[in-house]
Amino acid sequence: MTINGYHMVMKKAGVAELKARLSHYLRAVRRGETVTILDRDTPVAQIVPVQQPALQVREPIPGSPPFNRVPLPPPLDPDIDIVQLLMEERQNHR
Secondary structure: OEEEEOOEEEEEEEHHHHHHOHHHHHHHHHOOOEEEEEEOOEEEEEEOOOOOOOOOOOOOOOOOOOHHHOOOOOOOOOOOOHHHHHHHHHHHOO
């Protein structure tokens, strides 16, 4: 069921329908819609889109080097064999 809310489209779904069509409702949430979950026609929860913080772009500090001139840190020189460590971890999870 779809109803129009204030500045948004709101969908309603029963628990059984939500379980059967979860991917459908998650796609709607990604589009910015809110889904209200009903248990025996009683609203019990809402799935709402995550509010991402706004990206703030600032001017570089005066006198700072351009991005392509920023020195990189030295590469790590680990004392362990990373491939061997990975193989051991994979063997332990079987």
